Amino acid sequence: MKELAYASNNNDWMVSTPEEEGMNPALLEGLAPQFEAWTEANVHSILIVRHGKIVCEHYFSGEDQAWGRPLGRVSYHSELKHDVRSITKSIVSLLFGIAIDHGWIGDLDEPVFSFFPEYADLRTPEKDAISLRHLLTMSAGLAWDEACPYSDPANSERRMSDATDRCRYVLEQPIVRPPGATYLYNGGLTALLAAILEKASGRPLDLLANEVLFGPLGIEDVEWVRYADGAPNAVSGLRMRPRDVAKIGQIVLQRGRWNKKTIVSQAWIDDATSAHINGEGLFFYGFQWWLGRSLVHRKEFRWVAGVGYGGQRLFIVPQLDLVVVVMAGLYDNPALTSIPGEVVLRRYAVPAADSL
Secondary structure (H helix, E strand, C coil), rough: CCCCCCCCCCCCCCCCCHHHHHHCHHHHHHHHHHHHCCCCHHHEEEEEEEEEEEEEECEEEEEEEEEEEEEEECCCCCCCCCEECCHHHHHHHHHHHHHHHCCCCCCCCCHHHHHCHHHHCCCCHHHHHHHHHHHHHCCCECCCCCCCCCCCCCCCCHHHHHCHHHHHHCCCCCCCCCCCCCCCHHHHHHHHHHHHCCCCCCHHHHHHHHHHHHHCCCCCCCCEEECCCCCCCCCCCCCCCCHHHEEEEHHHHHCCCECCEEEECCHHHHCCCCCCEECCCCEECCCCEEEEEEEEEEEEEEEEEEEEECCCCEEEHHHCCCEEEEECCCCCCCCCHHHHHHHHHHHHHHHHHCCC
16 A cells, blocks of 8 residues: 555545546446435445545435434535544544553553542442453443433433533443453443543543644544533544545554654554454454454455444445445434445445456
8 A cells, every 4th residue: 555645734635536546437337326316325425535545425415413403404515524423432542542652541451440530439349350441342341221212311321421420420330241251332431531531631632633633634624512511522422524534544544644644653553453352243343443344256355444323434444445434314214324334335335446
């Protein structure tokens, strides 16, 4: 993979054609028409980046919302921000790696409670075994339920969001399995990671992100959904332009480098995108990143992904030097939410990149 240099402005992607980047254009011709006709998929944007250049970019119109607030029908284009939902978690992972690189945080096996002396009353021998690594891999062993809809008062993330002290709410949950034993999706663990980042760096999370990640990537137009106390929602609260989401994928693909400079260490990228635990279904889980594979042309292609509620997908396919972004508005259709991204990846992007 050749490392490319990018301009410093906020619209700095180089644009190419599929042919010039070794992709079969005929296999991409049906992409836009399919999603224009498939209105139930409510896809808002699709970007495909090959060899560091945008080779396919489409925007659509559809109903949308901003973290539950209806926006009506939106005609999307490259300058409009979109909810990325839990892709925010993967971005927090990059920030955590940068904090490790700077020496603000040391050993990943350090106990979580060492960062929260104010909650000493919640400590137990079992909870003392929870480490930073367990937060990153969602294997802390705390009771948590995000299987029910966010609108359900029983949803643990909703309860955390409504709590007067979010970190206390997470840490006071009972241990239901040994830390490190099994994966359980838990946005509260990402909230703890964000709080630790703020404590260790001495910066609010949004300012830290601007300073060490977004700024170096030329990402200037982001928005954070905020809690009632004004704190940014690190669990699922980022709104970004799809082109900027693609930059997050590209820096992972380039193992931490951008504009010939290291933003996140290669060691962190490699560790964060390696399989650490069995996730949901057939997927593995790294440090707030999903790991999976697709079978195309009877060949296996492994990918790394940031996954967000409502159909938000960021795929990185290292063996094809490929980044794919899909933004959608499937917040009320959980049965369909994963399908548009998979269609773009498996029916169009990967076959086109593998065909020439």
